[in-house]
Amino acid sequence: MRRNLIPSLLLFSLILAGLASFQSSILALAIPLALYLLFGLIFAPDKVELGIKRVLSAERVAPNTLVTVTLSIKNNGSSLEEILLEDHIPPALSIEEGNLIHFCTLAPGESTAWTYTVSGTRGSYVFSDIKIRTSDHFALAYHQEILKIPGQLFVLPRVPRLKNITIRPRHTRVYSGKIPARVGGPGIDFFGVREYQTGDSLRWINWRTSARHQQALFTNEFEQERAADVGIILDGRELSNIGSGGHSLFEYSVSAAAGLADHFLSAGNRVGILFYGRVLLWNAPGYGNIQRERLLQALARAKTGDSQVFTNLENLPTKLFPPNSQLVLVTPLAKGDDKVLIQLRSRGYQIIVISPDPISYELSSLPDDPDVKLAARVLRTERNMLLMRLKRSGLQVVDWDVNIPLDxxxxSRLGRPPAWHNATGK
Amino acid sequence: MSYIALAINLLLGTSALAWGYYDGGYPNVSSAILAIGLFWGISIWRRWRWFAKIGFIAYTLSAAVGLWLNLPFGWMLAGGVGGLLVYDLSAFIYRLRFAAPGEDVKRLSLAHLARLGLLIVLTLIFSSIAMLWQSAFSFEWAVFLGLASVWGLSLLVRWMLRK
Known part of the structure; x- marks a missing residue:
């Protein structure tokens, strides 16, 4: 309700009462009200010309880190008797200190600033509108407008430091890296022996083999180490991710994906992430720190969701990944996922499945009840069978109880290549 | 500073109205006004902002009724002005909560109280003139004032719609 409504109604009631009763004293009682409203009319604010700037103490932070937002305002127009500024923040952010509303007065050319502190969980937060309401001292007449002052805050997922992951994709890139490429050349690990060629280092000559042959020298070959293409697939399907007590298993998956991306990029590989949830979000493969930042920002935005099309993994767009490359799936796994993954494996992809265990996760928040135990046992059996099928098909499967650190x-599971890999070379 | 002004105005406005009614032989109304004043004070303390409107209307109407009952003009005017000032200050104090403590609060309070001071002075001047002019209030003046207030009302409505 407008602040001038009640004084106006009372003013005219008094005037009418005074006129009706022929009592000038009642009319005189209307004088303060008339003056009060007149002041509002005279001192009504003019056009507002404000320069506003929003500065965040950090634009990319870890979850629940305090971020100070500073708003600087400069009055480039006429004097503003009262200004009420209200900043709008995304609902998922919580205010830790200060206030979103600021009340002040500004003379022409004067400036002021105010700060507040926010924190939030993983996500991408966009700041936009600031509501400005200027008025006279009695707040009877006001001018209101909304200014768009853009700003963005990324609350990035936690990135666990992962050290021990050995991958052996069949296809590697031409650039040097840390992955044995099954090709002879300069390297560290012994690969084979071949006839000496001009230009070979004398230090590489295999004297023992050369001694067995006349008029021929043989040199040692080492296995080349190259960079590879790694595609990380993050499962964001609602059906496979469960939440309890304000937390979600998906947060662990996101954190794991961030750690894996960081590890593979640090090793010089080309890494891309596919988010498979309500929609498909594809971050094309790339190298280095810029790609790391791009992937972390994409992971900060990731949210679970349902879609008719992506209910199961059948619509996984495998053409995005180079043939015979390394795929790492971070998924709690759902019924029927094994068929698709086995098909992928048969097409030549090396696949690692990191599966946060939904049963133990959900069990920790359920009562210790015989029925719950029985249900957990049945589910556990089903899950074990699913994991077994995947393992037998040549996938590397990591069943991850999220209470244990991923590293x-x-x-223990991926520290060295599997035995069958060394035996078959596939 | 604003809190002190608010408390003084509430006290003076309530006392003036209550004394005016008590002196005019209406002790029950006087008690009711004291009760409203007390409740208004509690509502300010408890931040029940809605009561300011009720208190303002109650004080203004009480003053008008008092004048209709021929109670002393001075007490009634003081009560009415007190109600207006408390209504205004309680809204101002609510807005002041969002000001940065220190310089901003001081500047805003001083400017606001200065504007209220000007309002009081002008009210006293115009009210004195109006009371001196009281004897000349005739039917012609009433018709003129009636037309003037209709014109004023239309201006105010236009202003409010535009804003």
């Missing part, structure tokens, strides 16, 4: 699990 610890990966060290």
């Amino acid at each position: 610890k699990i990966l060290k």
Whole structure:
């Protein structure tokens, strides 16, 4: 309700009452009200010309880190008796200190600033509107407008430091890296022996083999180490991710994907991430720190969701990934996923499945009840069978109880190539 | 500063109205006004902003009724002005909560109280003139004022719609 409505109504009621009763004293009682409204009319604000700037103490932070937002305002127009500024922040951010509303007065050319502190969980937050309301001292007449002052805050997922992941894709790139490429050349690990060629270092000559042949020298060959293409697929389907107590298993998946991306990029590989959830979000493969930042920002935005098309993994766009490259799926796994993954494996992809265990995760928030235990046992059996099928088909599967740090699990499961890999070379 | 002004105005406005009614032989109304004043004070303390409107209307109408009952003009005017000032200051104090403590609060309070001071002075001047002119209030003047207030009302409505 407008602030001038009640004084106006009372003013005219008094005037009418005074005129009706022929009492000038009642009319005189209307004088303060008339003056009060007149002041509002006279001192009504003119056009507002404000220069506003929003500065965030950090634009990319870890979850629940405090970020100070400073708003600087400069009055480039006429005097503003009262200004009420209200900043609008995304609802998922919480205010830790200060206030979103600021009340002040500004003379021409004067400037002021105010700060507040926010924090939030993983996400991408866009700041936009600032509501400005200028008025006279009695706030009877006001001018209101909304200015768009853009700003963005990325609350990036936590990135666990992963050290022990050995991958052996069949296809590597031409650039040097850390992955044995099954091709002889300069390297560290012994690969084979071949006849000496001009230009070979004398230090590489295999004297023992050369001694067995007349008029021929043989040199050692080493296995080349190259960079590879790694595609990380993050499962964001609602059906496979469960949430409890304000937390979600998906947060662990996102954190794992961030750690994996960081690890593979650090090793000089080309890494891309496909988010498979309500929609498909594809971050094309790339190298280095810029790609790391791009992937972290994409992971900050990732949210679970449902889609008719992407209910199962059948519509996984495998053409995005180079043939015979390394795929890493971070998924709690759902019924029927095994068929698609086995098909992928048969097409030559090397596949690692990191599967946060939804059963133990959900069990931790459920009562210790015989029925719950029985249900968990049935589900556990089903899950074990699913994982077994995947393992038998040549996929590397990591069943991850999220209460244990991922690095610890990966060290024991992916610290060295599987035995069958060395045996078959596939 | 604003809180002190608010408390003084509430006290003076309530006392003036209550004394005016008590002196005129209406002790029950006087008690009711004191009760409203007390409740208004509590509502300010408890930040019940809605009561300011009720208190303002109650004080203004009480002053008008008092004048209709021929109670002393001075007490009634003081009560009415007190109600207006408390209504204004309670809204101002609410806005002041969002000001940065220190310089901003001081500047805003001083400017606001200066504007209210000007309002009081002008009210006293115009009210004195109006009371001196009281004897000349005739039917012709009433018709003129009636037309003037209709014109004023239309201006105000236009202003409010435009804003």
